[in-house]
Amino acid sequence: xxxxxxxxxxxxxxxxxxxxxxxxxxxxxxxxxxxxxxxxxxxxxxxxxxxxxxxxxxxxxxxxxxxxxxxxxxxxxxxxxxxxxxxxxxxxxxxxxxxxxxxxxxxxxxx
Amino acid sequence: xxxxxxxxxxxxxxxxxxxxxxxxxxxxxxxxxxxxxxxxxxxxxxxxxxxxxxxxxxxxxxxxxxxxxxxxxxxxxxxxxxxxxxxxxxxxxxxxxxxxxxxxxxxxxxxxx
Numbered sequence: 530x531x532x533x534x535x536x537x538x539x540x541x542x543x544x545x546x547x548x549x550x551x552x553x554x555x556x557x558x559x560x561x562x563x564x565x566x567x568x569x570x571x572x573x574x575x576x577x578x579x580x581x582x583x584x585x586x587x588x589x590x591x592x593x594x595x596x597x598x599x600x601x602x603x604x605x606x607x608x609x610x611x612x613x614x615x616x617x618x619x620x621x622x623x624x625x626x627x628x629x630x631x632x633x634x635x636x637x638x639x640x
Numbered sequence: 641x642x643x644x645x646x647x648x649x650x651x652x653x654x655x656x657x658x659x660x661x662x663x664x665x666x667x668x669x670x671x672x673x674x675x676x677x678x679x680x681x682x683x684x685x686x687x688x689x690x691x692x693x694x695x696x697x698x699x700x701x702x703x704x705x706x707x708x709x710x711x712x713x714x715x716x717x718x719x720x721x722x723x724x725x726x727x728x729x730x731x732x733x734x735x736x737x738x739x740x741x742x743x744x745x746x747x748x749x750x751x752x753x
Binding site for chain 1: 671673682683685688690695696731738741742743744745746747
């Protein structure tokens with residue numbers, strides 16, 4: 530099955546700086562890559578996703594890049610704000626049914 | 641749309657008791673997933689259903705865990721008997737189709753004493 534690895538496990542940045550979280554996957558059949566944000570005590574919520582026919586997608590301060598050849602994808606948050614502090618999960622899915630989640634990155638934005 | 645609904649939101653029980661967690665997926669979603677989240681093990685997929693049929697239960701930790709989906713709008717996850725190591729947040733999630741966006745419920749925070 531698919532194996533998703535996520536790095537780093539913790540990340541601290543100064544407010545206004547950028548944050549980058551990276552994930553790798555093993556199954557070349559995976560073609561859908563969502564990112565979830567989970568605030569303390571809350572449910573994971575989708576913040577952005579990308580499909581394999583696209584190399585990059587952007588939504589305001591958040592962007593995701595995908596390199597299918599290298600089997601890795603990354604989340605980029607620019608101009609970070611304290612409310613960006615949360616745990617971020619990447620996931621990979623093929624046209625099957627399961628999502629394979631990374632182990633999460635705890636992001637802290639220091640005011 | 642009300643989103644995925646889970647009940648109860650919090651459950652405190654004593655070891656050996658039966659626990660039943662409930663989930664109502666988003667209307668029209670054909671896939672339903674049960675996850676368990678702990679600090680040590682992260683987000684684990686326990687079981688998922690497609691059109692009310694269990695497809696993969698390889699993540700169910702042991703025979704004490706069982707899940708059912710009697711109809712398209714309701715699923716249960718049962719633990720009998722419960723143990724302290726079952727303490728975790730249990731999330732239900734649903735999606736409409738393969739490759740579709742998956743939406744999580746608010747979770748049930750379970751504490752087994």
